[in-house]
Amino acid sequence: MKTIADAAGVGRPRYSAAVRVSTLFVAIAVFCLAFADIAITTLDPWSEMQRMLLGVVTPDFFAVEAIGTAVVQTISFALVGVALAAFFGIILAQFFHIGPVRWACAIARSIHELFWALIFLQMFGLSPLTGVLAIAIPYAGICAKVYAETLDETPAAALNALPAGVSTISAFFFVRLPDAWAHIKNYTLYRFECGLRSSAVLGFVGLPTLGYYLQTAFSEGNYSEAAAQLIMFYVIIASLRLWMKPKLVGLYLLVAPFLLGGASQIRWDNVVRFVTEDIVPAPLRNADLLDPQAWSAFGDWLMMMLGDQALPGIVATVVLTQIALVATAFLTLAFFPLISTKFFGRFGRGVGHLFLVVMRSTPEFILVYIFLQLWGPSMLPAIVALALHNGAIIGHLLGRYSDEIRLRPDSASGFNLYAFEVVPRMYGQFLAYLFYRWEIIMRETAILGVLGIATLGFYIDSALADIRLDRVMLLLLVTALLNLGIDSLSRRIRAGLRLSTRIDSCRD
Amino acid sequence: MLLQLVNQDFGYDRGLVLRDISISIHAGDRIALVGESGAGKSTLLTAIQARLLEQAALVPQNPGLVGTLSVFHNIYMGRLNRHSTWYNLLNLAWPQRREIDAIRPLVERIGLGEKLFERAGELSGGQQQRVGVCRAIHQGGDLVLGDEPVSAVDSHQARTVLDVLHEHFETVVLAMHDVDLALSYATRIVGLQNGGIALDSPSAGLTAADLDFLYKRGDEDHR
Amino acid sequence: MMTRILRRLTTLLAAALVAAPVVAADTFVFTAIPDQDEARLMERFSKVATYLSDQLGIEVKYVPVKSYAAAVTAFRNDQVQLAWFGGLSGVRARLLVDGSEAIAQGVEDPNFQTYFIAHSSTGLKESKDFPKEIAGMTFTFGSKGSTSGRLMPEYHIREQFGKKPDEVFSKVGFSGNHSKTVALVQSGAYQVGATNFKVWKRELAEGKIDPSKLSIIWKTPGYPDYQWTIRGDVDARFGAGFKDKVQAALLDMKDPDLLASFPRKGFIAATNSDFQPILDTARELKLVD
Structure with missing residues (x-):
């Protein structure tokens, strides 16, 4: 094959920065693949898959008495959690220009809600507060950021038009909030949808939401029951805009706290003990802080933790994240035409929509869990599940975006149209979405350790199994820092490529 | 004869723009469509396009380039339908010497030689318009339909562009707002006014003044 | 069908409302x-x-x-x-x-046991002595916090090989519970596993274990x-x-x-x-x- 690198004169083919960055990421993923364990370890995955598919076509809505309660509680946790997050989010947004507030929000959202739940389980046990805070805290961090960015976009003209001496609070309620209201409302509704997913997943650690029964049904092979629960979940999400009416929100919020269920009252001595003893590194606990011996023991402890647990955990997390990110990219490119008027007719798009809705409504944690049952423990289930879920989310956004592209009347069709017209025009947008999801994929990758994949979550889960909360906190800190690092790297790459800086609906 | 329209009406959803149009286009015609802004030049071109899509190369007013792809790729796109998809993809990733050799002289002729591998989105409006013309020429065929193909190009470059277009196509139908250019390149002038054809005659013997009546209402056009 | 589901949901909603704050x-x-x-x-x-x-x-x-x-x-x-x-x-x-x-x-x-079990494809049979052939195979424990599924088998593995389990085996997993360990080894997801002998006997009696696919290869000494x-x-x-x-x-x-x-x-x-x-x-x- 000849390229024209040797051609005379000016003008050699060059690749744009976006293409070079993409190639680099693909190369990194291929490199990571060499270190990843992607074996299918079950001997007969197909028979299990057949049984699952059979379950999907024969859903059993009456298998679990508690399914109705589980649905109600899933919604209630999401409602209360997101309402608190929105409330504190809007307050924090006012102070978002203050460094420490911004950092606290960044840390809150860099830790997965399931990890938050595991922390609060130690303090509050299976009380409703655990589930509510696990959603409210990371979501408040996200809401604060998005609200702050939205409010910042209030046109300066509107603010300048105010008479001198108007108080900040008046200006907020008369100008900034009304101006941003529609956007904030939409975003909060989207967060609520995410909240439903988070709430369902919290069942995996014992809260009384859908995930609780889903895990039982799956682990015992009752696929008809599992299918019924998942279908209920899709119906709730698909009908969201039908029942989530502005007028009814107040009523819902009034009722929801009483539907959270759960047992056991909160004992504050447990909370105090957690903060003052449990999370203090073991060598320093009950030790004389002036004793150099204690500090040297702490040093050994720290080296052991970082070397034996954090480091291998980080490596596995990064390896899995990079592969899943690139797999997401490829699936996105395959998925978006499914719902694009440029490529499919009404019927084809209908099928495409259904597929994408199911894939993006299913929490990635549950998808991974399903694939783990099918293929056995390795990185493969995680890669496939993360790519399907995230590919469906970005594919959906790109599909809608592609409809807005106006083409020449004589433009190509089929694959040529795809490769020469549509994808190049959307490539910047596509990369922007992907780089936004990068951090989210990493957060999700870390939590998957709980399911047995050797990412950071695996070591966190092991420390939890040993009730060594000091180790849990250290590893969580490492996880948070890794996430913040990826977030800032992603921001730098986006700035370098001059990709658009505000995309809300693909943030999780 | 390539096309014959008899007593046809054309327009968009909002209402008719052209009424009772009769026109025929023969192989070898070099037609300039002239008239005020809004007289219906673009509508008539669109109608002709719709009927000759298979044979005609197009130069739309907005060249519709893919800004993220290079000038080379945008021109190459004129021939997407002539190659296999795999060959197209190969060229997307690695431009082939054969294709570059075919496209480079054209681009040099039109004064964009050093821009061959620049991203189209980074060019000026006039440069983009010239790339659109190159794409049509690369697509080839006997007929080109152009909607103000030199509207954003300076007058010197405009002549080059029109020269090249007329060299490459046997039949040329261009909507033009520059009456002098129209007279010097076209062999036949079709003048539009008030949604109808007000003039259809050989250009020989016509002067710019003869076309003035087409612009008598609100003379904002820069002739 | 739909009305049935709806009626059920309404009842459940009402029940949840009334029964929410439980446990006196x-x-x-x-x-x-x-x-x-x-x-x-x-x-x-x-x-x-x-x-x-x-x-x-x-x-x-x-x-x-x-x-x-x-x-x-x-x-x-x-x-x-x-x-x-x-x-x-x-x-x-x-x-x-x-x-x-x-x-x-x-x-x-007081005299509990862990059974090491293996998939038939490994060709391993029950033996009195610790089956050192399992080195290099894939291995699953039960829960991370289990005595019979984690602590005791890990103890014997370290004792026999002088190395950590993840250095002995090509892959180490934690199935989550004893039933799951049996199921995973039976499906071939792991070649060898360690499970609670009580659960083993029970699942055998219930016909959940296919002896042609799965067999005991070693029994630990007793422990509380x-x-x-x-x-x-x-x-x-x-x-x-x-x-x-x-x-x-x-x-x-x-x-x-x-x-x-x-x-x-x-x-x-x-x-x-x-x-x-x-x-x-x-x-x-x-x-x-």
Whole structure:
């Protein structure tokens, strides 16, 4: 094959920065693949898959008495959690220009809600507060950021038009909030949808939401029951805009706290003990802080933790994240035409929509869990599940975006149209979405350790199994820092490529 | 004869723009469509396009380039339908010497030689318009339909562009707002006014003044 | 169909509304480590709750948990006052809660065993000596916090090979519970696994194990395992002598139906010192500080 690198004169083919960055990421993923364990370890995955598919076509809505309660509680946790997050989010947004507030929000959202739940389980046990805070805290961090960015976009003209001496609070309620209201409302509704997913997943650690029964049904092979629960979940999400009416929100919020269920009252001595003893590194606990011996023991402890647990955990997390990110990219490119008027007719798009809705409504944690049952423990289930879920989310956004592209009347069709017209025009947008999801994929990758994949979550889960909360906190800190690092790297790459800086609906 | 329209009406959803149009286009015609802004030049071109899509190369007013792809790729796109998809993809990733050799002289002729591998989105409006013309020429065929193909190009470059277009196509139908250019390149002038054809005659013997009546209402056009 | 579902949902909603804040302060709550299929746990311990309620004359409630650690944490945080623990989880719980005591264990528990099991494709057969051929194969434990599924098998593996499990095997997993370990080795997801001998026997009797695919390759020496552990402060909360009443009720459990679901032949008294060997082993493996 000849390229024209040797051609005379000016003008050699060059690749744009976006293409070079993409190639680099693909190369990194291929490199990571060499270190990843992607074996299918079950001997007969197909028979299990057949049984699952059979379950999907024969859903059993009456298998679990508690399914109705589980649905109600899933919604209630999401409602209360997101309402608190929105409330504190809007307050924090006012102070978002203050460094420490911004950092606290960044840390809150860099830790997965399931990890938050595991922390609060130690303090509050299976009380409703655990589930509510696990959603409210990371979501408040996200809401604060998005609200702050939205409010910042209030046109300066509107603010300048105010008479001198108007108080900040008046200006907020008369100008900034009304101006941003529609956007904030939409975003909060989207967060609520995410909240439903988070709430369902919290069942995996014992809260009384859908995930609780889903895990039982799956682990015992009752696929008809599992299918019924998942279908209920899709119906709730698909009908969201039908029942989530502005007028009814107040009523819902009034009722929801009483539907959270759960047992056991909160004992504050447990909370105090957690903060003052449990999370203090073991060598320093009950030790004389002036004793150099204690500090040297702490040093050994720290080296052991970082070397034996954090480091291998980080490596596995990064390896899995990079592969899943690139797999997401490829699936996105395959998925978006499914719902694009440029490529499919009404019927084809209908099928495409259904597929994408199911894939993006299913929490990635549950998808991974399903694939783990099918293929056995390795990185493969995680890669496939993360790519399907995230590919469906970005594919959906790109599909809608592609409809807005106006083409020449004589433009190509089929694959040529795809490769020469549509994808190049959307490539910047596509990369922007992907780089936004990068951090989210990493957060999700870390939590998957709980399911047995050797990412950071695996070591966190092991420390939890040993009730060594000091180790849990250290590893969580490492996880948070890794996430913040990826977030800032992603921001730098986006700035370098001059990709658009505000995309809300693909943030999780 | 390539096309014959008899007593046809054309327009968009909002209402008719052209009424009772009769026109025929023969192989070898070099037609300039002239008239005020809004007289219906673009509508008539669109109608002709719709009927000759298979044979005609197009130069739309907005060249519709893919800004993220290079000038080379945008021109190459004129021939997407002539190659296999795999060959197209190969060229997307690695431009082939054969294709570059075919496209480079054209681009040099039109004064964009050093821009061959620049991203189209980074060019000026006039440069983009010239790339659109190159794409049509690369697509080839006997007929080109152009909607103000030199509207954003300076007058010197405009002549080059029109020269090249007329060299490459046997039949040329261009909507033009520059009456002098129209007279010097076209062999036949079709003048539009008030949604109808007000003039259809050989250009020989016509002067710019003869076309003035087409612009008598609100003379904002820069002739 | 739709109306049926709707009606059901409405009823459930109403029920949830009324029943939301449960567990009165004087309810005696217990839990159990989720060591096998959850449906079975629920069935087993709901019956036990009824039995204890009758015997103790107060409301007794069983709270299911999703992990061994959650059982220990609930016990530690006084959200449950009694728990059916494994050897390791019991040791951990008693280290964390001053004054808590092991009060009863199954007749079989002082001499518990772990079975190493292997898929037939490995060609391994049962042997008296530790099967060193398993080095390099894939291996699954049960739960990370299990005595029979983690602590004891890991102890023997380290003892035999002088290395950590992940250095001995090509891949090490944690299935989550004993039933799952059996299922994963039977499906071939792992070549070798370690499971609780009680669960093995039960699943064999129930026909869940296909002997042509799965066989025992080694049995560990006996060790103490499961026990009922109670918090030290129950007498203060539920009245003097409450701990003894609970112990008596457990030792008195004679209903074969209740016992079969554990499955144990009966319960005998236990003390904290019975589990010293487990604590020593856990310390040796650095699973407990």
